[in-house]
Amino acid sequence: GNLPHDRLLLVPGNHDVDRGKVTKGVRMRQDALVKRQSQEDIADLLGDDDERMALLKRHAAYLAFVEGWLGQLPSLPWWQRAIEINGCRLHIAGIDSAWMACRDEDRGQLLIGRYQLTQTVETVEAEGAHWRIALLHHPWDYLAEFDSHAARALVHQHCDLLLRGHLHRPAPERVVPPDPSRACLELPTGCVYETSQYPNAFQWIELSP
Numbered sequence: 001g002n003l004p005h006d007r008l009l010l011v012p013g014n015h016d017v018d019r020g021k022v023t024k025g026v027r028m029r030q031d032a033l034v035k036r037q038s039q040e041d042i043a044d045l046l047g048d049d050d051e052r053m054a055l056l057k058r059h060a061a062y063l064a065f066v067e068g069w070l071g072q073l074p075s076l077p078w079w080q081r082a083i084e085i086n087g088c089r090l091h092i093a094g095i096d097s098a099w100m101a102c103r104d105e106d107r108g109q110l111l112i113g114r115y116q117l118t119q120t121v122e123t124v125e126a127e128g129a130h131w132r133i134a135l136l137h138h139p140w141d142y143l144a145e146f147d148s149h150a151a152r153a154l155v156h157q158h159c160d161l162l163l164r165g166h167l168h169r170p171a172p173e174r175v176v177p178p179d180p181s182r183a184c185l186e187l188p189t190g191c192v193y194e195t196s197q198y199p200n201a202f203q204w205i206e207l208s209p
């Protein structure tokens with residue numbers, strides 16, 4: 001169709017992870033991060049080029065796919081975009097909840113990290129947008145508890161709409177804080193692949209300024 005390739009906005013999920021690239025040493029560093037419950041430790045690790053590259057090797061095939069689609073290799077699996085459509089300015093935060101995914105049962109063991117959110121959600125580029133949208137694969141309870149509390153509060157504070165997946169069942173929820181102008185609508189979606197126990201589904205969402 002006429003839709004430019006860069007308008008298909010993607011974030012990785014657990015099926016975009018090559019578990020064979022997750023070494024024993026990387027698993028040990030991950031487990032230590034969850035145990036220490038420190039946003040500063042997450043930032044130190046992700047801020048170190050060598051450590052970050054070791055952690056993100058699991059996303060190599062996913063990033064290569066994105067490169068083939070967009071014609072350029074993304075530097076990170078998380079990102080932000082500002083798009084204007086018919087005078088309506090959108091800010092989209094692409095959040096990677098799968099950068100620690102490597103097990104059949106990841107619930108409670110994943111991290112997003114404040115480090116990542118300051119590059120995607122809490123940005124100058126998001127200011128003044130008519131709609132602030134976040135994309136996220138996993139539900140909140142797949143994150144370690146200390147990180148889930150921090151990430152959820154920040155996304156709900158700064159975003160109007162959160163689109164997420166993984167559970168394959170639509171379950172819309174509106175989160176209304178004491179200041180109702182900062183309400184956030186969470187829209188988990190269904191699945192679109194074949195041979196699944198879940199019914200195929202998609203969402204049609206219309207936004208206005």
